[in-house]
Amino acid sequence: MADRTGPLTGVKAVTCSTAQAGTVPYMLMADLGAEVIKIEVPGVGDSSRTAGELKGGISSFFETNNRGVKSLTLNLKSEEGRAILHKLVKDADIFGQNFRPGAAEKNGFGYEELKKINPALVYVSVSGYGLLGPHGRLPGTDAVGQALGGVAEAYAGPGEAMRTGVVSVADESCAILTFGGLLAALYYAKNTGIGQKVETSLVGGIVRLMGWTLTTTMWRNANPITGARINGTRERPGIAATFNDRDGKPLVFQLGHIDWTRAMEALGFLATLRERGADDLGLALVSDEMKNKILGVLAELFATDSRDRWVEILRAADIVSAPVNTLLEASNDPDVLANGYISEVEYPEIGETLKVHGSPWQFSETPAKIGVAPKLGEHNADILSGLGYSESEIISLRAQKII
Numbered sequence: 381m382a383d384r385t386g387p388l389t390g391v392k393a394v395t396c397s398t399a400q401a402g403t404v405p406y407m408l409m410a411d412l413g414a415e416v417i418k419i420e421v422p423g424v425g426d427s428s429r430t431a432g433e434l435k436g437g438i439s440s441f442f443e444t445n446n447r448g449v450k451s452l453t454l455n456l457k458s459e460e461g462r463a464i465l466h467k468l469v470k471d472a473d474i475f476g477q478n479f480r481p482g483a484a485e486k487n488g489f490g491y492e493e494l495k496k497i498n499p500a501l502v503y504v505s506v507s508g509y510g511l512l513g514p515h516g517r518l519p520g521t522d523a524v525g526q527a528l529g530g531v532a533e534a535y536a537g538p539g540e541a542m543r544t545g546v547v548s549v550a551d552e553s554c555a556i557l558t559f560g561g562l563l564a565a566l567y568y569a570k571n572t573g574i575g576q577k578v579e580t581s582l583v584g585g586i587v588r589l590m591g592w593t594l595t596t597t598m599w600r601n602a603n604p605i606t607g608a609r610i611n612g613t614r615e616r617p618g619i620a621a622t623f624n625d626r627d628g629k630p631l632v633f634q635l636g637h638i639d640w641t642r643a644m645e646a647l648g649f650l651a652t653l654r655e656r657g658a659d660d661l662g663l664a665l666v667s668d669e670m671k672n673k674i675l676g677v678l679a680e681l682f683a684t685d686s687r688d689r690w691v692e693i694l695r696a697a698d699i700v701s702a703p704v705n706t707l708l709e710a711s712n713d714p715d716v717l718a719n720g721y722i723s724e725v726e727y728p729e730i731g732e733t734l735k736v737h738g739s740p741w742q743f744s745e746t747p748a749k750i751g752v753a754p755k756l757g758e759h760n761a762d763i764l765s766g767l768g769y770s771e772s773e774i775i776s777l778r779a780q781k782i783i
Contacts, residue, residue, distance in 0.1 A: 386413020387746040391566070393474035394465070395419065395449075396456070396489060398426045400522065400548055401582060402478025402506045403445040404555035405562060409474070410448030411739055411748045417468060417763060418446060418754070422453040422781055425756040436730030438753075444737060448751030450759035453783050460782050462488045467767050469494050469501060473569070474562055478506035480519045491577045501575040502565040506558055510581040520582050525550025529586025530594060538607045538672075547707075554585030607675050610664045612637060617662040621675065622704055623682035630704035631687040633694050637661070646697035647690065649681045711735060723750050757783065 391414040397403050403426075406416045420426055432441030452468075455461040465488075469475055475494055477484050484490045484505070491503045505511075508520010509528070523544050526532055531549060532542040558580045569575045587594065596611065597604050605611075608621035620634035635643050640661050644650040653659040656677050664671035682690060687703055694701035705713055716722055723738035739748035760783050764774050777783045 384746055386411070386749060387743060389413035389746075391415070391474070392472045393417070393476060394468045394472045395474075395476040396465075396484070397476050397478050397506070399428055399478065400441075400445050400551035401554040401558070401580075401585070402476065403428075404552065405504070405559040406449060406474075406476055407445055407447055408555075408559050410751060412741075413746070413749070414474075416449040417759070418449045418451050419454050419456070419465065420451055420756060422455055422757070422783055425451075425453070429756065435732065435734065436727070438727060438730060438734075443753045446753040447736070448749070449754060450763065451754035451757055452760055452763045453757040455782050456487055456489065458780075458782050460777070460780075464764070464767065464782075465489060466494075466497050468763075469497050472498065472501060473566055474502045474504060476504040476506075476558075476562070481507055481511055481517045495575060495577075499575055500569045500573050502562055502569055503575065503577045504558060504562050504565075505577060505579050506554060507579065507581045509583050511579060522548040522551040522582060525554065525582030525586045528583045530590050531586050533603065533606075534590075536606065549589065550582040550586045553589045554580055554582045557585050557588060605664070605671060607671065608664075609634075610661070610671065612662075612665070614662040614665055617665055619661060619664075621678070623679050625687035625690065626683050626685055627687075629687045631682070631691055631701060632704050633699055633701040635699050639699055643694060643697060643699045646693050646699070647681070649678070652681060653677055725750060725752060727752070 388409055391409065393406050393409055393414055393416045395403070395406050395416065396419045397406065403418075406418070410416045418426075426442065426446070428445070429439055429442045432439050432444075434440075454464055456465060475489070477489065479487075485493075491505070494503060495501055507516065508524050509515045509518060526544040526549060529550065532544055535545050536542045558578070561578045561580060565576050565578050593604055593609075608619055610617060610619050612618045616637040617640070618634075618636040619640070620632065622630050622632045624630050633643070641650065644653055644659070650659060653674075656673070658670075658674045658677045661674065664674050691701045691703060703709075710716060711722055719742070720738040721740060723736055724733050725736050726733045736750065738750065741748060760778075761774055764777070764783070765771075769777070774783070
């Protein structure tokens with residue numbers, strides 16, 4: 381099984397990408413067997429090589445986003461450096477970049493130039509805002525995507541200020557959508573021989589992540605109910621809500637209107653809810669006062685016992701429920717570990733085995749393979765010799781600081 385090739389074996393990608401949204405799509409390709417060549421500045425490299433937690437010079441940020449790819453250092457401001465890039469692009473399937481809008485064109489690797497070299501090339505461009513709006517030429521970061529796309533409201537409780545979160549959800553959402561988009565364009569190119577430009581953005585990724593809740597907000601022309609996800613209609617309400625147990629540990633449950641009474645009975649809450657006039661969940665959709673009353677009574681009741689007991693009761697009643705994990709708890713969750721969503725990789729250079737992301741997919745015939753991030757310029761000789769450069773020519777390129 382370990383020797384089987386991945387589903388993207390034979391696919392070649394060349395990237396001038398940095399940070400997170402611009403690198404994760406190609407890391408995912410490398411996991412699945414593609415050859416990914418990452419272009420980096422000679423002697424400097426991707427600035428994210430020193431970001432995050434460092435262990436013996438290995439960066440948690442860089443490792444997460446660049447594992448399994450090859451590193452080629454190349455001075456793209458030099459004529460010879462651009463010539464090498466063009467040679468790589470000539471037989472590549474994918475080219476990716478997330479430079480500030482306009483920079484790729486200025487530096488000789490814009491879409492119009494590269495498609496002349498390879499008409500079947502899928503050219504992938506990631507931006508902050510999307511290129512068509514009034515701020516399309518501005519640089520963007522994960523914080524911009526979160527701020528503009530609406531996700532900050534999802535983090536805020538009633539009466540709390542909206543704030544962006546500690547996890548890079550805009551970067552990751554954009555990266556995963558970029559991965560899907562480039563595969564769709566690759567499929568078309570393989571069938572027709574016609575490449576194209578695929579554009580994604582941090583803002584666009586978050587807007588898609590907001591899903592049906594955003595649609596409902598637009599249809600109602602009003603911001604969503606906060607404090608819990610209460611949806612549906614007055615007659616057929618549903619709820620997804622988080623409450624703390626007696627020790628302050630949170631749990632979540634989600635149910636539709638049919639299961640509301642059954643769940644409250646199983647928990648032993650129904651009689652108290654009726655006594656307090658808080659047993660009709662549908663009232664939460666039409667009255668903020670009733671919403672707060674229902675949620676307040678539930679908070680009191682869940683605070684009387686442990687979350688393990690509440691989750692056990694709800695699951696026994698076939699109600700969706702789970703503990704709310706911290707990031708550290710998530711990394712040790714039994715389902716996360718059993719499904720390989722977290723893996724371990726040995727790093728002989730520091731004498732440690734470290735936990736890393738596993739694969740979110742299970743392929744029955746072409747399993748993903750978890751690699752490690754490259755050292756700066758690690759694959760210079762291999763890649764250039766593959767393009768026909770001799771050993772002496774490679775030495776000369778290095779001396780001229782072209783690589």
